Amino acid sequence: MTSSPIPYGRQQIDQHDIDAVVAVLGAEFLTQGPVVGQFEQALATYCGAQHAIAVNSATSALHIACLALGVGPGDIVWTSAITFVASANCAIYCGASVDFVDIDPVSYNMSVPQLREKLETARKAGKLPKVVIPVHMTGQSCDMQSIHQLGQEFGFKIIEDASHAVGARYQGKAVGCGRYSDITVFSFHPVKIITSGEGGMALTNDELLARSLRRLRSHGLTGNAPEMDPRPEDELWNYQQVELGFNYRITDIHAALGLSQMRHLDDFVRARNDLARRYDELLVNLPLSTPAQASDSYSSYHLYVVRLSLPQIRKTQKEVFRELHARGIMVNLHYIPVYLQPFYQRMGFARGQCPEAERYFKEALSIPLYPGLTREAQDRTIATLSEVLQG
Known part of the structure; x- marks a missing residue:
């Protein structure tokens, strides 16, 4: 009798997860409903972050994180040489260019000495990155304190690609708390730590970034009056498109699975x-x-x-x-x-x-x-x- 193949990774689903998804299927909202917000709040609370914005994938989260930080044509984004392609593609989506930093031979995360050396060379050439995206390879945090210090010295923003690292800790705090970065991104793909089927989330402690991320995930729309342009008083404007955004929303079905998985x-x-x-x-x-x-x-x-x-x-x-x-x-x-x-x-x-x-x-x-x-x-x-x- 041949033994079944053993995969390198797979999801862990129980009856409670199944029941949570079924409950949403019988509820009023399948998307843009209350379960998305509950999932966001649960992870924000867990990580100690002020804001969480759920989207349909970590790739989407990386894209809008770059956009929220103003990445565009003429800008440069750096990330780790060893990562999934999405960590680099997000810069290309914005019309920016991308470059790569070598890894530490022990942790396989972005090498801080190599990052410093590359930054010093780039400063002399007038080609410093606007954003650096360290990747928490395999689930272990990068040396974020040192990377943050370099960000202060060389003037770049930081997106933590923590797709592997929900549930991880660094210096005694949850990865995602935002102590050393502007935005942290998580993935909920089935082989990750918890799953929502497909899905991702961006966490930040900056309210303006959070507002931008929410608009960008939903076509650039807002119903928040202070963000809207003035219009004639006799016209009904209960929402406006104020920038170019995307349909990166996560459904309540996916969020229900993710929220249920948070228990474990x-x-x-x-x-x-x-x-x-x-x-x-x-x-x-x-x-x-x-x-x-x-x-x-x-x-x-x-x-x-x-x-x-x-x-x-x-x-x-x-x-x-x-x-x-x-x-x-x-x-x-x-x-x-x-x-x-x-x-x-x-x-x-x-x-x-x-x-x-x-x-x-x-x-x-x-x-x-x-x-x-x-x-x-x-x-x-x-x-x-x-x-x-x-x-």
């Missing part, structure tokens, strides 16, 4: 940490390196990334990947350096720009990690890794 957020993160610690202990003798965790951070462990010691294994990363898949261990790669994607190479980006990111790319694999991963499935993953790497 801490439990999910705790389970991921428990599984990660067990991997740390049981993979110690294999020819690979396990993830390092900073002392001032508590990771949400969206991903568990190992780096292969290729000279010891005498196989390529691709060969290991294929052999594991053939045995039903559905490892993945997070991520290819964004600037190596064909779309970005056609802009003139080339190999060699971020050497550490490229070394990571050739060695990294994400192995199965999710709250529903059983001890048996984790043991099978470890045993199969051992067979493939030492066989």
Whole structure:
């Protein structure tokens, strides 16, 4: 009997989640109703942020976050070389250009020394970024205090791409509190920590940014009188389009699932940490390196990334990947350096720009990690890794 494949990640849905969605299907509002606001308030309260704006994806949240901070043609946005393409695409959507910062070889987050060096070079050339987007890779916070200090020194705004990191903590506070950034973005894709099916959220402590984000997610519309242009007193103007926005609204159906999942957020993160610690202990003798965790951070462990010691294994990363898949261990790669994607190479980006990111790319694999991963499935993953790497 063939064992079922073990995915690298998957959602955890219970009957309460299903009932919450069904309840909305029988309610008055399927979209633009009260459940969206309840989901927003729940996450804002959890994170200690003043405002939360739910949208239909983290990609949408990144886009309108850039727009709310005034990113447009002629501006430059920097992000990490190792991230999903959306972290960079959001700048292109705004007509801005994008560039990449190399990663730290231990955390895989944006390297603060590399960021400083790049900023000093850019200042001399008169090409400083308007916005920097650090990415909390795998669920561990970047060194946000240092990045914030650089923002004060070099004059850029900060969007935390915390798509991996809902439920994580940094310096004892929830990621999303906004202590060291202007806007924080979360993702609720099914493989993330909690899910709304598809969905994202932008958190901020700036009321003006929050107003802008709300307008931008819904066609640039407002019904708030102080934001509206004067019109003849005998005409009915209960809303106006005051800027170009988008249809990035999340439905109450999706929000109901996300709100229900909030009940388990801490439990999910705790389970991921428990599984990660067990991997740390049981993979110690294999020819690979396990993830390092900073002392001032508590990771949400969206991903568990190992780096292969290729000279010891005498196989390529691709060969290991294929052999594991053939045995039903559905490892993945997070991520290819964004600037190596064909779309970005056609802009003139080339190999060699971020050497550490490229070394990571050739060695990294994400192995199965999710709250529903059983001890048996984790043991099978470890045993199969051992067979493939030492066989």
